[in-house]
Amino acid sequence: MASVSVFISKHQTDWDRCCLCQTEKKDENLKLPPPDSKGKDGYTNITKNVPQFNAMNRLPLILDPRRVDEGGGIETTLRKRQAQYHQSCRLMFNNTKLDMARKDLLQQLMHFGKCHRNLEDKAWK
Numbered sequence: 001m002a003s004v005s006v007f008i009s010k011h012q013t014d015w016d017r018c019c020l021c022q023t024e025k026k027d028e029n030l031k032l033p034p035p036d037s038k039g040k041d042g043y044t045n046i047t048k049n050v051p052q053f054n055a056m057n058r059l060p061l062i063l064d065p066r067r068v069d070e071g072g073g074i075e076t077t078l079r080k081r082q083a084q085y086h087q088s089c090r091l092m093f094n095n096t097k098l099d100m101a102r103k104d105l106l107q108q109l110m111h112f113g114k115c116h117r118n119l120e121d122k123a124w125k
Contacts, residue, residue, distance in 0.1 A: 013067050019083035020046070020068075020090065021061055030084035042090050043083070047075035049093045058101040060092035 013019060018030060033042030050068070053059045070077045077083070091097070 011064060011067050013081075013083075015081045015083060018086045018089055019078060019081070020063060020085050020093070025086055025088075028086045028088060031087055032082060032084055033090075042085065043075050043078045045095070046078065046085075046090065046093055047073070049095070049098050050074060052098055053093065053101060056101055056105050058105060060097065060101075061089065 014022060017024060035041045046068075050059075050063070050065050051074070054063075054065050065074065068074050068077055068083070070080075072080075
């Protein structure tokens with residue numbers, strides 16, 4: 001029974017810490033997202049990008065997306081909890097980093113495809 005409670009606690013978020021890294025950084029304060037002119041904010045970006053990083057297996061830090069979703073979706077949970085984050089952590093999930101992760105994954109898949117074709121060609125010779 002103790003192993004179950006340990007498993008559950010690893011998937012719980014301490015909302016007094018950075019919602020992304022769950023650590024304390026002495027040189028960086030936690031922030032709430034400021035709204036931008038288009039009605040979007042840091043929560044919107046995190047909500048959109050975290051699942052995409054996760055789907056590519058390219059999360060820039062150890063994060064189980066289920067930890068920041070209490071059933072109503074990531075954005076709803078972050079807003080309800082008034083989740084704070086380190087700016088440096090949020091920047092790891094920005095659109096530029098997401099695009100870089102996509103390109104890296106594509107290059108790896110293309111390389112794998114070339115290697116696989118070379119092995120098939122050698123096998124048939």
